[in-house]
Amino acid sequence: MNIKALNGFKDILPGEVELWQRLETLARDIFARFNFSEIRLPILEKTDLFARAIGEATDIVEKEMYTFVDKQVTMRPEATASLLRAYIEHGLHVQKPVQRLFTIGPMFRHERPQKGRLRQFHQMDVEVLGSTSPRVDAEMMAMGAMLLAELGLSVSLEMNSLGCPVCRPGFRTSLLAFLDERHQGLCDDCKRRSSTNPLRVLDCKNPKCREQVLEAPSLLEHLCADCADHLSGVQEGLEQLGVQYSLNKFMVRGLDYYTRTTFEFITGDLGAQAAVGAGGRYDGLIEQLGGPRGVPGIGFALGMERLVLLLQQKEAELTASGVDxxxxxxxxxxxxxxxxxxxxxxxxxxxxxxxxxxxxxxxxxxxxxxxxxxxxxxxxxxxxxxxxxxxxxxxxxxxxxxxxxxxxxxxxxxxxxxxx
RNA sequence: GUGGAUGUAGCUCAGUUGGUGGCAGCACCUGGUUGUGGCCCAGGAGGUCGUGGGUUCAAGUCCCAUCAUUCACCCCA
The missing domain is CATH 3.40.50.800 (Anticodon-binding domain)
Known part of the structure; x- marks a missing residue:
């Protein structure tokens, strides 16, 4: 009887591990340039935390979590929820009005493994809590872009705004009406999505749906004045910092908590797993988790396996000796x-x-x-x-x-x- | 959860119509050089042919099951 690692769980052997170290070292250096502090968080949390933060109806919470049912605890599927729990629990908002934090570590999701997707995978997660400034949004994206550039990777940045509780309901209503009209022209998945998560139809990969959706009402046209201002502030910041990006009005996020700015770093070199990093703003989430009122947040995560894959594709083995x-x-x-x-x-x-x-x-x-x-x-x-x-x-x-x-x-x- | 592909040496892979597992490449060890690396040459070691059943005189090869890997869907970093 051979004992092997679990499906979707991987050993990182000498030879590859040097690449991980380089990635981490550079990331820590860049995070420090932007004045981010490290926070280390537990891997196990109450199941309820994730259900509330990520959303009961998301796939992650519904069917992908490693949960000890009898103890009602779960191996974290992402870092933001845990980080916010710590932020609230220790009253970090009192110590500093704006907190800039990052954390690096393993996450767990029970998905079917494939290229760039494991059941235990690693993320570098960066969050800014306590600022609504659009410059913070721009700075986050600039920092991500800087890291990717210094790794020598060419990755594109796409951005969108999802609006806020003021403007999103109106958009949702008109999108639903539109989808209802076009119901027959959608793929089976999108027919289902129309009722469960209508925004998701917008970024369906099926060419038929893409065509239909071209004429769909646009999020960007439904933004309220505040959200529109915020978006143009972000764009101005990105231009000032020389960050290349494109506005993608069809980009949507899978987690419920996102508001306003959302973005993805995308590559064409990883097959179906195109996103090496993604995130966005979540202005209502801290309060919703029982934290201080009106404290906004924005963050993003980088998938380390995916970055390492790209680094491996880019160059042969590292030959540095490590011996004197x-x-x-x-x-x-x-x-x-x-x-x-x-x-x-x-x-x-x-x-x-x-x-x-x-x-x-x-x-x-x-x-x-x-x-x-x-x-x-x-x-x-x-x-x-x-x-x-x-x-x-x-x-x-x-x-x-x-x-x-x-x-x-x-x-x-x-x-x-x-x-x- | 759904669909496809693939499991032979540490790695990459040959293996014909079923008839004894490959002078295969890389890597590893030893020697060619009484005490000097990379190249070359010679030799050596390394295998439950993923696992369990079945068909057959005979299975790496055919059939079934199972496990694993992988790609895609779904979802997402």
């Missing part, structure tokens, strides 16, 4: 000496590899070459007897003799030579 020195021993005496010296070098902060299997020098040189190590310290019996060793520069093939003094000064000498 290879210590090669020849025979028992020198291996014994090298064993101790290796440890001393590591204590001194160096990344050192030594073969402990007693292999031939040729084999050890091969290993060193494969590792891409810049230097090899060769401890030969003859030299060792004279208190010497050979340091080989692998790139130039130059070798120099070293006088071995006490361990501490040998370490010092090597560190100086190698870091030079």
């Amino acid at each position: 020195l290879f210590v090669a021993g020849l025979g028992e005496q020198s291996s014994r000496y090298g064993f101790g010296l290796t440890h001393a070098l590591r204590t001194g902060g160096m990344r050192v590899v030594m073969d402990l299997e007693g292999r031939s020098l040729k084999s050890q040189m091969k290993q060193a070459g494969k590792l891409g190590v810049p230097y090899v310290l060769i401890l030969g019996e003859n030299e060792l007897a004279e208190g010497k060793a050979v340091l080989r520069n692998m790139a130039t093939q130059e070798q120099q003799e070293l006088l071995l003094q006490d361990e501490a000064s040998t370490v010092q000498t090597l560190v100086a030579l190698i870091s030079a």
